[in-house]
Amino acid sequence: MVKVISKNGKQLMPTKRYGKVRRMLKEGKAVIISKKPFTIRLLFDTPEIVQHATVGVDPGDTTGYAVALDNGKIVEKGEIRLRTDVKSLLAARKVLRRSRRNRNTRYRKARFLNRCNKKAGRLPSSIEQKARHIVNKINELVSYYPDYTLKIEINKFDMQKLINPDISGVEYQQGSLYGYENAKQFLLVRESGKCQLCHKGYKENDGWHIHHIIPRADGGTNKPDNLALLHKSCHIKGHKTGALSKLKKAKQFISAAMYNAVRYKLMDEFKAIYGDKVAFTYGYLTSINRRSLELEKEHYNDAIAITGITEVKDNVILITVIKQARKKKRSLHEATARKGRKEPNVHSVRNAKNTKEITVNGRKFALWDKVKVCGKKGYISGFTGNACYVQDINGDYIKADGKSYKQVAADKIEHIRRNNNWITERILA
Ligand SMILES: [Zn+2]
Ligand SMILES: [Zn+2]
Known part of the structure; x- marks a missing residue:
């Protein structure tokens, strides 16, 4: 763009x-x-006509996004693929630090009450960084459009609507299909995607049914505690055999874990930045919209559904993949720290020490450089001696022609360009 x-x-x-x-x-x-x-x-006069764009965002480890114009044209769509290894790296670092501190190597007394990160609403840093990266990338995306509305899916289901199914208001009068889908999305989270009778997950060709523990005819409500998630087949069988009578009303307690922490963090952040230019929507609406647009289940298609357009007139063919990659090597994450060197390292800056690269015959290869191997484009994902590992955007290894191993010799590699830790590529869906 x-x-x-x-x-x-x-x-x-x-x-x-x-x-x-x-x-x-x-x-x-x-x-x-x-x-x-x-x-x-x-440098010449043009009519200053701009079209209104709706930017749909489905946040997550893979964040789907799409930009739709009011006339049904999809201008761009894509995925932001965040790193998923940060949490485990931070956990490993914590363990190593703790063991280091427990060794009696202190030359001063331990400080106490020096932890000021217990503020209300504070999220674990692994989640905080995810939210921050999504916000930054979306800021970048919307900056291309002069007139836009941002629409973000903030949760799979609308809790407010579940607890009080009878409240009125425009968005609450969309008919029973919407209420059913909302309840289904809620139950899938509450029951971790498992049937309450056979305790198994989703089965092909056997959809989900919602069962009322106290039947509607006996005054049972549509509230979450009276609902059970069952396979269609289990539901029918259960009614015949009476096995359903052992189902008990679920506890009304809804744990904090049921709210996706990243998404709620995002809601606050986006509200603060965009004010009334941002609107929030729910996953159950997304899946209904996506089905009516006849789009396959993909993150970017969900994002198209989130924009709320009713018809796709002109869809963009290529999807943009924005992938986050590890650029630095921080030895603190490792159980065995790097050993010292023969000469004291006094000249190289910390940054350079942590950035892995190799030089072969005067040519420098750095992590995530874009390269070409035997006509295939990819990215350097690691090194071994004087050879590189090369992956495509989906993380599949690219091997040199006729070789069965993953290492690619430096002389087989054609350099295209350097990268920072964000890799962008437009690929066919
Ligand atoms: Zn079942
Ligand atoms: Zn039933």
Whole structure:
């Protein structure tokens, strides 16, 4: 995407017509005003018409996003794939630090009451960083659009609506399908996706049924404690054999774990940044919308459904994958720290010490550089001696032609460009 600014300094719609941009720059009809993000300013008068865009976001370890115009055109869609190893690395570091502190190596008395991170609403740092990265990437995304609304799926189900199914209001009058889907999403979380009779997970060709523990006819309610999640087959069988009578009303207690902490953190952050430009929606609505748009279950398709458009007129073919990668090597995460070196290391900065790279025949290879191996594009994911491991964007290893092993010799590698720890690639869905 190229950001476009009009002659008068007003932001216009971004463009993907890179050829046209190149020509305009060559012919002196536009100038580059920023390289990152790539922004041009037109030097001729144009009508300053902008279209309203809705940016849908489905946050998670893989965050789906999509940008839809009001006319049903999908301008872009993609996935932000966050690292999932941070939590375990932090846990490992904690254990190592603790054992280090328990060794009697102190030269001063231990400090106490020096932990000021017990503030209310504080999240574990592994979750905090996820939320922060999602917010940053979404900020970047919406900055391309002059007129936008942000829509974010904040939870799978709407708790408010479940506890009080009869409350009125526009969004609560969408009919029984919506209420059913909402209850189903809630039960799937409460029961960890398992049937309450046979205690097994989802079965192909055997959908979920919701059973009323006290039947509706006997005054049983639609409230969560009266609902049970069953396989369709278990439900039918259970009614015949009477096995359902052993089901007891669930405790009304709803644990904090049922709320996705990252998503609620995001809700606060986005509200603070975007005010009334951001709206929140629920997963049960997303799945209904996605089915009516006839889209497959993919993160970016969920994001299209989240935008709330009723018809997809013109869908973009390529999906953008934004992948977070580990760039640094922090020995603190390791049980066996690196050994010292022969010469004291006084010149290299800490940053360089932690950044893994190799130099072969004067050519430097750094982690996550974009490279080409036998015609296939990929990224350097690791080193062994003078060879590299190369992965594609999906994490599959690329081997040199005719080789059965994963190591690729440096002379087989064609360098394309360096990367930081965010890799972006547009791939076919
Ligand atoms: Zn079952
Ligand atoms: Zn039933």
